[in-house]
Amino acid sequence: MPERLRTAVAFALLALSLPLWPVALPATALWARRERRRRRSSGYAVLWPSMARTLVAHAEAWIGSAPPPSGWGVYVRNVDRYLSLVRGPSVGLQVALLVAMEYAPLLTLRGRFSRLPLGTRRHLLARRYLVPGGLLSPLAWSRQLVRLGWHADPETRRRSGHAFRPEGRERRTLRARTATVAVA
């Protein structure tokens, strides 16, 4: 089915479902409550388990289907740790974007993002989320979380060749050098 027709049909169904919304809203609240409870049991500080699945699905489609060197668990925890340290409303916005990303495919008569086949996810990212100025382009911002989780992996950093410096002997040498410059 063409993309525009899918969207039109989805919006028509959404409009037809309006009378059901009073029932759907309490159901959504219950679902959110359950997710929060599961967050506690999964050990995350900010992310709900469903958001963790969205992040993994996004990374598979965006960066590569193989997990990062330290595995998906470390990847998700990197994101969770970062979000738990941030102060301010942007955490709420980033979390909202993740939820929106998971459910946005429903607007094109598809399933939830994390349950879509890899090819469909890649297609959605390239054709819907990364279109400059497109309706769903703000959702592409969650890719920053994907990048953060992936590249904060210590093993990825090690393989990149990057090292924080100067440490140990090199640091002492540099200190001595700066003193020389200062006197000169």
Added chain:
Amino acid sequence: MTRELRSRFAVVGSGAGGAVTAYLLARAGEPVVVLERGAWVRPADLRPDEPHALATLYQDGGAQLTRDLSMTVLQGRCVGGSTVVSNVVCFRMPEAVRRRFAAGGFELPAADLAAAYDVVESVLNVHEIPADRLNPAAERLEAGLRALGLEARRFRHASLDCVGCGECNLGCRFGAKLDASRTWIPMAVRRGAVVVPGVAVNRVEVERGRVVALHATDLAKGTPVRVVADRYVLAGGAIATPELLLRSGILADRAGTRASMNAGAMMVAEFPAPLDAFRGLQMGVYHETDGATIEQDHNPYLSFCLTQPVGVDRLAAARPDLYRHLTSVGVLAPTPPEGRVRLPRLRALLPRALDRAVLDARLPEVTRAAMVKAYALLARIYLAGGATRVFAPTHEVHELRRPDDVGRLDALLADPRAISGLGTAHPQGGSPIGDDDRRDVLTPEFRVRGLDNCFVVDASVFPASVEVNPLLSVMAVAYLASRHVVGRAPPAAIEEGPAHDRRRALGLGAAVG
């Protein structure tokens, strides 16, 4: 229970403007309290941990976005403000900008401004970056510029005992960067200023044309704080200061208007041999071109991946050691003062996600055109410097391998939204100074129009972009503003601070490197 703080002066914000003002007030013997939303992070608290630094030192964890989510706006959120996460590269305001400001009623006499820059630079120990602190990519850029007959200039920066670790944007864990938290703030504290971190000012209370109190929140306890002073100085920066005016209903018709920025995005190139561009300062050399500046800016691994065009990031994920061969250079161009700081209309609906001011700004055509021209030049510089491929700053991978390929940039970047990684670290304006009573927020004396005892001293006062990295200009303007804020002329020289102490110890009179 509401906690109450009393002082003669209250300064909101401890960045470039607030820190200088607090010091000058304390030096004049005035009791002053400085309120800062972020934490007070000392060098010993910092560690080489990029997610931690992003989350704790930056506003919104480095993910502050413009209203349409098209650009990032990087600002510091800690004692010392954005100076703590900046590269402290220092430029004086171009003469053309000074004249333009004067034409709009923001008069900064050339001699006074030059004297202010001299004093500020002596405190910050501003000096040209020595060759042995440059990162290895600087040599390739200089070679490329030379091959094209162009001038390579070296940044001046504010440091003492810099080891060239290349982590300026993560805060300086060596304490070598002379940002506001290492200079003006401790100097002010030694003279009696009180700095209160972790307090967010929410509203200004006004009665009969005077500010009578600030209403704030202690962020750690979630309790209200009321701050009472005789005079108030707003110095929260180009977004927070207009936000405070808007939330308080002060000049709501014009607060937040005429916002501008230096917009920029990185362009990445690959070199055949490993460059290891992380070994040295992030910013070393630059080149000024028509309407834009080409500035070397190489980040540590994670920040590099977060700020690069999307496609390059994916290449780096598939082959992480590629990072050793890559380097990045930013193109920076000023935008006209057409932006606006706004409070989202729907903030009451989703307060946890939306209740904060946002910069409503897009990349204007004039800025896009200047940037694209500069990217074309930069690609030629890279190729002349030995790069095997240059990546266009687009959302998908587009490689430029020969000078002939550079012409493709016009089509690739015809739409400003096609530029990947677009953002700013230099938001300005929003509380513009000027002589127009119906247009400008501030009088030429830095006073909020209609309020006797409230001043603004930060990057929001600029009626347009200063067109260069603004840190030094914000400090120099704050220094000049003290004539009105403190009520007396600023000192002709400042003989204290880490740079002064070192100069005295060495018997030197100039910057000491």
